[in-house]
Amino acid sequence: GAGVSQTPSNKVTEKGKYVELRCDPISGHTALYWYRQSLGQGPEFLIYFQGTGAADDSGLPNDRFFAVRPEGSVSTLKIQRTERGDSAVYLCASSLLGGGDTQYFGPGTRLTVL
């Protein structure tokens, strides 16, 4: 079946602009995660959704970052007033119920802020 998909695959923007990154999880997966991976580093947790609600947003670095999952499937990560330090690969993962269930990762969106 279809895996996790993310769009766009690449996004180049200018400092100060607003961007939206989209994640389509595996159908039927209630848990959805966003991570950020900087060059040469492991992924860093940003936010976790269980269904429509953000159950853990402790990894969001500041209030410029926001994410939604209004219908419990597709999620959008929104970044306001982008900064050069936001440049990274943004990864989305989904799992059936959360907890110890296997997380399936998408290919990521590479964000470059000029």
Place this chain on the structure above:
Amino acid sequence: AQSVTQLDSQVPVFEEAPVELRCNYSSSVSVYLFWYVQYPNQGLQLLLKYLSGSTLVKGINGFEAEFNKSQTSFHLRKPSVHISDTAEYFCAVSDEGSSNTGKLIFGQGTTLQVKP
């Protein structure tokens, strides 16, 4: 707070030789443990995971890992590597507790370079 340390940033090895990628973790609670692989230009893929039970866990592509609670380690091993095993390997932990969300804390990764 939990943390993961992958002791080697790069591991060069010849084809058909054995390999061990080391992972240590720090946590005040019980944890689940994972190894993910990232092949060039591909997404993260689960190799294996430890949730409970036998401390020796077998995964895909001939990899295995052993959970050692006293040493807080979860080292990954393969008895004979192939060129196709060249990739970035990430160790990760998540909280086992009742409030476990599945949030993964990753190490910085180990680059396995298999040489012919």
